[in-house]
Amino acid sequence: MAKKFEKIINGYYIDPIIFTHKFVKACDVCICSGECCYYGVYTDKKEYEKIIDIKERIVRSMDDSQTKEAAKWFEAPEEDDDFESGVAYGTELHNGKCVFLDKQGFCTLQKVAVESGEFKWKYKPLYCILFPLIIWDGAITVDDEHLERMHYCNKPVNQVSTIYECCKSELEFLLGAEGMKELDSYRNEYLVQLKLGKQKSA
Ligand code: SF4
Ligand code: SF4
Structure with a gap:
């Protein structure tokens, strides 16, 4: 194409x-x-690792509509050549939305970055x-x-x-x-x- x-x-x-x-x-x-976050997203392995590295910070920023169990945040990895590392992880859904979407419609991955004065998209998957x-x-x-x-x-x-x-x-x-x-x-x-x-x- x-x-x-x-x-x-x-x-x-x-x-x-x-x-x-x-x-x-x-x-x-x-x-x-x-x-647009109701369906989850596929992330590259490197993005997944960056997110897991700050899981405690993410949990602190989550609300009661989200699951704080990091083991429930991602699907099993899949080989996928569309991603830089060749491996993709899909985010799971919880309460009918991506696990990282809060009840106000904000992405927690962006929220934690902004809260710490970091670049707003530092932890956000590229496709998002x-x-x-x-x-x-x-x-x-x-x-x-x-x-x-x-x-x-x-x-x-x-x-x-x-x-x-x-x-x-x-x-x-x-x-x-x-x-x-x-x-x-x-x-x-x-x-x-x-x-x-x-x-x-x-
Ligand atoms: S955040 Fe933007 S792209 Fe997503 S549903 Fe709302 S208007 Fe559409
Ligand atoms: S990671 Fe954030 S931006 Fe991407 S789908 Fe989930 S809530 Fe939306």
């Missing part, structure tokens, strides 16, 4: 759908309750940071399959922006500042071409 995309930045193909795909202006868990973006077959694209399950951010009435506009920090996290500049230029070129294409066919 990825080979059909012409632009590569930092080793990732860029699917231009990210520039035009409609999305909410900003995530707001007070409205959506963090429903990126959603509704996803890395699929080497390309940065939209996780349509998961997005279709959402009741807030997938409703056209709430989609007043684009995924690109909403996810600039996430893209910069993945591509770096220089990569982001390159992405911006590519977006401008792409949108001009798109407009020209539309004018021709009008």
Whole structure:
């Protein structure tokens, strides 16, 4: 799939759908309750180890809707070449949501980092940071399959922006500042071409 995309930045193909795909202006868990976390996530082995290393801190930040038994946080490891280390661990569900989602809709892994003044995504799995973006077959694209399950951010009435506009920090996290500049230029070129294409066919 990825080979059909012409632009590569930092080793990732860029699917231009990210520039035009409609999305909410900003995530707001007070409205959506963090429903993208109701299904759990697959984490790389290294991410799993980083989380287990701070399990006591995580337990301290959990509420009564979450299980504090670390042995119940992850499924058995699976071989998976989509992950850097070749091994993935799925997070378990508890009370109908990822074990790390609290009752207010916040991710405890992000909460512990913020509480200690660390980088907010230090312990958060990459796929959680990126959603509704996803890395699929080497390309940065939209996780349509998961997005279709959402009741807030997938409703056209709430989609007043684009995924690109909403996810600039996430893209910069993945591509770096220089990569982001390159992405911006590519977006401008792409949108001009798109407009020209539309004018021709009008
Ligand atoms: S991606 Fe959607 S469901 Fe997830 S936090 Fe953002 S608005 Fe809520
Ligand atoms: S680890 Fe955090 S962000 Fe990822 S699915 Fe679980 S609660 Fe959501």
